[in-house]
Amino acid sequence: MTNVPIEGILLPNEKHNHESPTSWKEYFSFSTDHKVIGIQYLVTSFFFFLIGGIFAMVMRGELMTPESDLVDRTVYNGMFTMHGTVMLFLWTFPSLVGFANYLVPLMIGARDMAFPRLNAVAFWMVPVVGIIMMGSFFVPGGPAQAGWWSYPPVSLQNPTGNLINGQVLWLLAVAISGVSSIMGAVNFVTTIVKMRAPGMGFFKMPLFVWAVFSAQIIQLFGLPALTAGAVMLLLDLTAGTAFFDPAKGGNPVMFEHYFWFYSHPAVYVIILPIFGIFSEIFPVYSRKPLFGYKVVAVSSILIAVVSGIVWVHHMYVSGTPSWMRLIFMLTTMFVSVPTGIKVFAWVATIWGGKLRLNTPMLFALGGLIMFVFAGITGIMLSSVPVDVHVNNTYFVVGHFHYVLYGTVTMGLYAAIYHWFPKMTGRMYSESWGKIHFWLAFIGTNLNFLPMHPLGLQGMLRRVASYAPEYQFWNIIASLGGFLLGMSTLPFIFNMVISWMQGEKAPANPWRAIGLEWMVSSPPPVENFEETPIIISEPYGYGKSEPLTANLSE
């Protein structure tokens, strides 16, 4: 039984006439090709991931000892503020938009995004956001120090007295990033609704496309609230209005509502595409169809809807009346239902398959396990009495890093390895990939697991110094953090070397089913020479039906 070509896997057309966008210059200049823009997003955001990582290393260095002795308190506060901001607004958001940019048109059989120029403009705003953020280190008074929430009145205190200060630049950058995201959301939703190839009904779309669709809808309803809140805060800070300033009769709790009304759903903007990535990867490396495809697709939309009515769980102990605490406890817990459906579906997909533990599969499996853990601590946090104890402690920091590192960043790595051959036309090194996985998996758990006992014991987040009894777990966490920092080295090495001189990749190295695997690696400029006609659902592993009526032979 060796090398029997599998029925149902379509051998793609190896010859292609159009040129692929492979010259280096193209990646550094204005381009409207969604694939180039996708890679621009990915490379830019990874650069900021490293910067955010350096800030994290400084924090973990400071937290090795109970005293505040490595950096000044103001520096520490600037570090965690910029770390959180950079990681969210300059790493996870843009890198996921990068994947969505690269993959969505390919996956739905379109030649490009609906508005290619808008797409390019949206991307170029990301470096602008980055420059403003990093520039804030050089204004008098340094960068913002109020945490990535920037709750007033702390964010309104401006000890330098200057009009241009770190907090103003921070708000400006966040607002620009919001505009860029809204432009992206309009583009994605239009592309997915209008530009699907003939035959691709909603229930024939790959789950990654479903996930992007749901996530971008959240952007459309949520971002206006955040933007409004940010503009009002900016006015309070610069023009002397009193929306949130209690000294002038404003109400700071209103800001919390504006902020979390968007920023809770924002975590689903991040996590939904990761769920999409998992749903693409597990079937390929298990060689089974995705279990319960339709339910998983619909659960994305459900998560998007429910996510809009849970924001108050961040404010149980803010000035929130009891009835509100309890209602939001219930809605929050209900998010676990559609999420649970997905987890079970992935487990059932893997169960009884023919698994191949390539690097993408390892990252996806590791990410899934850590996501289950994060989900469980998430349920604990949603319970009001438990949250009353652990809110704003390291338990929360542990929980959200299991989401943001354990799941999102691991999922991103899985995706990078999985689609690397498609994007670059080269294979990566499997052994370096595995070294990277193990360093990252061990590092993540060493770094973030100790945060849970710390939080249960009452160690607060955002502190530069702490009581000596917390030191033991902090040392473990810091060592894990440094290991995580190191784990990016084999990754960078692998990507750079493989991109330059890796083995040439065939169109479909994983024998995966999906439109993007039917075009050459890397795909030609306009993706498809003839528009594909879709005739079956995705994930037909083990079945002999072709995916399209025309692209095949």
Added chain:
Amino acid sequence: MKIQKILNILTLLTGAIAVTVTSLWIGQQAYSWLPPQAAAESLLIDDLISFLVTLGSFIFLGVTSTLMYSVIFHRAIKDDFTDGPPIEGNITLEVVWTAIPILLVLWIAGYSYQVYEQMGIQGPSEIVHLHNPLGMESAYAEPKDSPANALAEPVEKIDVLAKQWAWVFHYPERDITSTELHLPSDRRIRLALKSQDVLHGFYIPAFRLKQDIIPNHAIDFEFTPIRPGKYRLTDSQYSGTYFATMQANVVVESPEDYQQWLAQAATQKPSIAKNQAASEYAQTSNQSVQTGWVTVPPAAPPLVNSPG
């Protein structure tokens, strides 16, 4: 064929028992991860945490052991490039695993609601009239398991003032101020939380209790300490540069010792309290080389009868 089936069921059963026993054990361990139980509320909350840890461990171990089983036993053989069975779904299974989380959610929410109701910790008081459509006016309700005398008249309402970066406690009956929070054991404590500048958070880990303090908002807070000893009060809502230093001692003592402390403090002249933020600030502003960025100056150290 039959033997195979029986073997499968046995494996499943052993697995399920192992997972159950392990989760029950982990759930018991949860108590040891927490600080001492110094308030009646902490007993309730710890039981809830232990319950959630048990349930969570069961789910986590169940899912990961299933995954690990697949990873170990369902690997593709080296040159086998065929696909697995094309199973696309199973309606019964999908209905079951939708129903189970729904039931679990209702169970967890019900239990949490019950605990929260028994805690009766209060909150923002200006909206007290629409505070409790769910019938939760249990301000003096006795938390389960608390000693009977906790029902006794609550002590005077202590004012808690938070400012950047100090805590000041005021006992209105005798007009005493202190930087140490003294509380009688086994009495319902009533606090009025106020902030002078930014958001702060009132948090005593040993009590498992926390409440944000919001400028211009009157916030009442109630609980019952049950274990004499010295604990830490910390600021739980990020409040700027010296946030981490904003801590105070909480002394829980017998009602007699408490009265005695009040009487003794009343005889003392107010003096300036020690304050870490103020002294660090003075120190860094004296340095010739500035290593950090400018910061909001700390509020003046409080004048108190009992500087702790």
